[in-house]
Amino acid sequence: MALSLKQVRYFIATAESGQVSQAAVNLSISQSAVTTAIRDLEETVGAQLFERTPHGMDLTSAGRQFLAHAYDIMKKVAEAQQLNLVTSEVTGRLTVAATYTVIGYFLPYHIERLRRQFPGLDIQLFELNRESIEEGLLTNRYDISVLLTSNILNPELQTEKLLSSPRRLWLPARHRLLSVGAVGLKEVAEEPYIMLTVDEASHTSLKYWTQTPYQPSISLRTSSVEAVRSLVANGQGVAILSDMVHRPWSLEGRRIETLVLQDDIPSMDVGLAWRRSTEFSPQMSAFRAYFRSAFHLPE
Template sequence: MPISLRQIRYFVATAELGQISQAAVELSISQSAVTTAIRELERTVNLQLFERSSSGMGLTPAGREFLFHAYEILQKVHEATHLTIPSGNVEGRLVVAATYTVIGYFLPDHLQRLQRAFPGLDIQLHEVNREAIEEGLLDERYDIAVLLTSNVRDPQIASETMMSSTRRLWVPSRHPFLKKARVGLADVAREPYIMLTVDEAANTSLSYWSTSHYSPNVKLRTSSVEAVRSMVASGQGVAILSDMVYRPWSLEGQRLETIVLQEPVPAMNVGLAWARHARFNKAMEAFRAYFRQAFHIPQMRTDTSPSAPPHLAKTDGAG
């Protein structure tokens, strides 16, 4: 029996969430459908991919190896079905600014695709913070930027959100919260908290904590997502971060799980920004057209005149 994409998707969801029930909710299907698909997959590859226990589904060594291949398969399928922009005659230099989180967890794969779609386009990438991006766009040091769009402050900067990444609670594998029907900020406040600070993440975190009656018990403030991941996975604290920066394993090989909090937590928005007075050249248009098509954004006209209303929203930090 050949392996199906359905089996791969169900396997990945179960591997990431650690429980068939959570995978079924994420996929909007029945638990029996997930169970059947995983059993069929294990029979096909003739390997045990999961260790079953009362606390959930843990990957076996074979399962961890298979997960890497599963990610590659789904990535290739996504590329084949979502990127249809043909190679164009766009040539020239495009100076792009991006923030730390965007460069680390969002841009690399898209830059590779852009290079294939527009081989004559020379993209020069600069990593800078949001304030420097706004100044550079207005001073014409950068043509366009990729950043957390809800952070944009200057009304002379136009922005367009391409994707939103849900924020969830990160906990170590087998944390007691995983057995609770509902987890809220009151529960999180009793745990040691690892606070990410890069890309204004701390400001965002405090913004939604401030609307509750609780405060995080901050054990460490760090600009490193990998430090947060390692400390959470090893049981030294919990964190609330976005799905975009989530990976189920720390560098030490320890597992993390995620939980949806009962209180609403703002998503992390990623998109493009440019100076309102800027006149789009062919390189800028090609760059924006790629992202609009990749994320199915309607090809609407964007008003970049100085009098246009600014795209402002609540502060949105990394993670």
């Protein structure tokens, strides 16, 4: 049986989410399709890639090795699809503003690819909060931005969503809620809660909490995602954060599990923003075209 790109994509989605059910949700397909693809992939490579556990899918040693190859495969496919994207001869300076979360967990990979694809494009990157980015775009201090578009409300700015990252409950391994059938904000409210504050995370969080009769029992507010990760992994509380910043292990090597909540939790949307009346320069067009191709946005 030949290896297919579909199998590789489904494998990566399962490895990153740690659960077949969540991978299926992220891919907008059935769980059985994911399960079948992984089973066929394991037969093709002749190795068990996942250890099936009550809490999800853990990569085996062979699975971790294959994940590295899977990323390389998809990277090469993406590069091949962009051969005719925009001429690589684009030159000049482009000022790009981005928020903390975007710079830390989204942009580095794409900036590296952009610089290889457009070697003459001088990308100047600035980390700022949303308010400063909005002001900078409107005064032409920055050409374009990459930020959480779900936070943008200014009608003078045009936005284009690239991806929606679901928010899920983060828990330490063997937490009691992992064995509960259905978990919502009611159950979360009974746990000590670690509140992330960076990129208006606390404001966004309280917006969906206030639509319920419950409130989080906040034990700590922090601007550090790594602090949240370590505190959750070490049993000091729980948190609701997006898949984009999730990693299954803390710096201490402790497991962080995730659960899909029953309540309606908004996703974290990441995308581009620019001044609505701006005329796109060749540099801005190349930057936007790269992301539109990378995320398969319709023309």
